[in-house]
């Protein structure tokens with residue numbers, strides 16, 4: 173098996189002297205045999221194989237964890253941490269653990285937070301971070317650093333990474349001049365002030381980017397530009413997406429917390445529906461292009477009668493459609509609960525020409541509210557079909573409530589492991605990679621590979637069949653094909 177397995181190699185910094193891992197002297201660690209990860213230590217991309225099909229390609233990724241030799245002198249490291257895109261439970265935990273891990277495990281003392289996402293690299297002052305400051309951050313929802321969409325200006329971002337030291341300009345300048353160890357360029361700022369931008373050749377920069385699919389596409393470009401300029405900057409991305417749409421890794425942090433939070437909305441919808449005559453409880457959950465939150469929330473709740481996701485087309489009227497199903501459900505049980513992912517049915521919602529073009533600052537299509545549309549379609553249909561009969565639709569939209577919360581215990585632990593894996597990888601000299609669990613084991617995956625892969629719900633697999641069996645919902649695709657035109 174080993175011969176047929178190809179390892180996904182990672183870019184790595186060169187030209188920096190190897191040195192002993194400081195964990196060696198850390199009183200809390202007693203590195204013994206097996207503690208350090210070696211280059212031949214790998215994680216297989218798949219654990220399920222069909223042995224009769226022996227031509228299947230087998231891939232492996234380098235295993236995450238501390239290396240015996242590292243490529244950075246900790247006192248020369250200057251690390252930057254940035255959070256991009258939408259919120260996700262656990263972002264603050266990742267930041268906290270990056271800071272504490274860099275500080276405690278490796279003795280790094282220069283760690284800065286870049287505010288407001290990518291744009292913060294070139295338009296805002298970085299914040300100095302230390303363990304005391306971030307001590308309680310894991311208990312807070314959101315990101316203390318703040319985040320934003322858009323603002324990706326490649327050259328300005330890489331200029332800023334290359335030239336950072338900007339904040340402590342006076343101190344660094346005179347200190348370095350004194351020791352005759354400086355490359356500096358003068359710039360005239362808008363207010364005609366003279367600013368000194370310094371590059372200290374002794375400092376080694378590391379960039380920790382926390383973000384989703386869009387962030388990763390940006391990070392690939394940053395990594396390429398940094399490589400083109402031959403900068404010795406370690407770049408890593410910690411995958412963040414409440415939608416769980418990042419591929420290759422088992423799941424993204426914060427996802428389980430979001431699923432848990434969604435239970436409250438579903439339970440409330442169930443109570444409202446059950447307490448009405450012909451009551452429908454309708455819950456919209458996040459999921460721009462993937463329905464993982466809706467699917468998992470449905471499976472764990474058992475109160476849901478129908479789950480609609482972006483990966484599956486559905487239709488409202490006619491044989492085998494949603495309304496026919498709900499009508500039967502109301503007849504049999506008196507109520508029904510409907511969970512819909514925000515990206516489901518978008519192509520069915522009427523929209524104006526300008527709405528068709530509307531995008532957010534990152535270029536993502538702006539969706540119309542599928543819940544509002546469904547609620548009004550349901551009412552119109554019932555009024556037409558059963559005039560005068562009681563009917564209630566209670567629409568609950570917990571969109572931001574499921575992601576603007578602190579991570580639960582499992583996600584908090586997961587965030588810690590992600591952050592530590594990232595630190596060990598960067599300190600070992602790897603760059604352009606993503607840390608994440610594959611089949612339960614932490615691996616380093618080339619950034620470009622993760623940026624190109626999407627994790628969608630497979631509506632042909634067992635899990636989706638399970639959703640259908642739990643809900644009893646129609647198989648819209650098959651029903652649609654069976655309809656006579």
Ligand SMILES: Nc1ncnc2c1ncn2[C@@H]1O[C@H](COP(=O)(O)OP(=O)(O)OP(=O)(O)O)[C@@H](O)[C@H]1O
Pocket residue numbers: 256257258259289290291320321322323324383384385386387388389390391393412413414415533534535536
């Ligand atoms: N193709 C791209 N090239 C360069 N930068 C990009 C690209 N796509 C998105 N970005 C930048 O990445 C950042 C985050 O992107 P986006 O808002 O899509 O969130 P995300 O990372 O996908 O996270 P989430 O989907 O979880 O909210 C933004 O600053 C955006 O400008």
Ligand SMILES: O=P(O)(O)OC[C@H]1O[C@](O)(CO)[C@@H](O)[C@@H]1O
Pocket residue numbers: 258259384413414415458459460514532575
């Ligand atoms: O309103 P915002 O901040 O743009 O975020 C909404 C989007 O963020 C996500 O949570 C992640 O992309 C999506 O599910 C949702 O469409």
Ligand SMILES: [Mg+2]
Pocket residue numbers: 257384385386
């Ligand atoms: Mg995204």
